[in-house]
Amino acid sequence: MSVGRAAAPHAERPLSLYHLLEPEVLADPYPLYHRLRTEDPVHWDPFLHVWVVTRYRDVVRVLRDFSADRTPTPGQLTAMGLSELNPIAQVMVKQMLFMDAPAHTRIRGLAAHAFTPARVTILRQHIREITDRLLEAVLPAGRMDVIADLAEPLPCIVTAEMLGVPVEDHRRLKGWSQDFAEMLGNFQHNPDRVPRILRAVEGMTDYFRSAMRDQERRPHEGLVNTLMNAEIDGDRLTEEEVIANCIVTMVGGQETTTNLIGNGVLSLLRHPAELERLRADLSLVPSAVEELLRYESPSQHTGRLAPADVELGGRRIRARQAVIAVMGAANRDPERFPVRI
Secondary structure, eight states, X not given: OOOOSOOOSSTTSOOOGGGGGSHHHHHSOHHHHHHHHHXXXXXXXXXXXXXXXXXXXXXXXXXXXXXXXXXXXXXXXXXXXXXXXXXXHHHHTTSGGGOOTTHHXXXXXXXXXXXXXXXXXXXXXXXXHHHHHHHHHHGGGTOOOHIIIIITHHHHHHHHHHHTSOGGGHXXXXXXXXXXXXXXXXXXXXXXXXXXXXXXXXXXXXXXXHHHHHHHHSOOSSHHHHHHHOOBTTBOOOHHHHHHHHHHHHHHHHHHHHHHHHHHHHHHHHOHHXXXXXXXXXXXXXXXXXXXXXXXXXXXXXXXXXXXXXXXXXXXXXXXXXXXXXXXXXXTOTTTSOOOO
């Protein structure tokens, strides 16, 4: 799929990733990414006080070699005068998403027990059945809202079943997930949103603690049960680690899937020739999904910390400085993905 939109309007504006806070830039961030990638691919953003990395090869290096252990501890937040955020930090510091080896390796190894080939095969067939039911429900109307009728409910229902919690709770789980994901994907600290996020974290923590108690009384299949009972050489997850990683799995499974379906459908509608090609040959669906993941990345950027003083793209990044790896820019880098004419 080719990049069809022109690059770099507003070239006179300060070069900064903070423009993603503007609705019109957020709706189409690729001109901004193009400017960053071509004008200053390893860019010190004086407004956000972070390095912004946008070329494919540099982003891959940051994701591979830089530290994911970037969540402030409760003690650090208290020292910064942000102690009200401590309940959020207490959860995030136990999530494998924000860990480096060996801590990440340990939790990932224990969590892998939930995703055996046999379990994935069962889930795949069940996901098809849920999808069919959702689509059949809108057939009589002859039209659908892709997000409301499919992209939101599908991952909500699948995630609830995968976790082993009541499917009828999926709307409540979705609400919490949206609040938590907003915090993960936003580099702006908005004090007005803190009470809502704190309520979401408290709600999710209480919910999964209750789910663990239910598993002790009535064991049944699902991620909660698997994480509670996973063991490698006598090592098991603590209760708080089970809760934290149920939360991050739930949020990741819901938000990115919704974004992929919505962005994917919109991209195909904007490229009717590619849509017709896909309709004519359904064997292309697996590669089309991979291409849509690249072209309209559900997760556009993520943060890392420099593990030591390093040089990247001719710039000197000092140890523990924050770096934002912009996957949305890297995935359209013409040096890695040549534009088709």
